[in-house]
Amino acid sequence: LQTRLDQIGSVTIPEVNDQDSNGVLDTEQLSEAEQTIQAAEEAKKIVANKLTEITSDNLINPSEKTELEKLIETLETAKAEASTKLNSVPDGTTGKDALQT
Structure with missing residues (x-):
């Protein structure tokens, strides 16, 4: 019996x-959060680039303003x-704190 118990x-x-x-x-939820944060970062770049493009001549026409407003809404x-x-x-999921900063 001892052998069986062991x-x-x-x-x-x-x-x-x-x-x-x-x-x-x-971890899947964390990955999804990271992907949506990356999408938001990309949307911000698009807005910033469009703003630079539109304001390069120091003139903003109504269609440019509308285009920028749509991009900002997407952002x-x-x-x-x-x-x-x-x-x-x-809370407590490894990596969440890194995404919040």
Whole structure:
């Protein structure tokens, strides 16, 4: 009986990887947040480039203003989506703090 008892190994409990129990890996949520932040950063570059282009002659016509307003709206939407995704990542997920800075 002692031999049989000695052969019974212990069980290691795996780490929690779905802190918010939503059925999605926390690392996947983090990856999605990072992608949306990158999209917002790209939208910001597009706005900045367009602003430089439009203001290069120190003149802004109505169509240029409208085009810039649409790009800014896209940027704000991207920022809001990124914020929502980042806020959905559970606290304590490795890498979340890096995305918030």
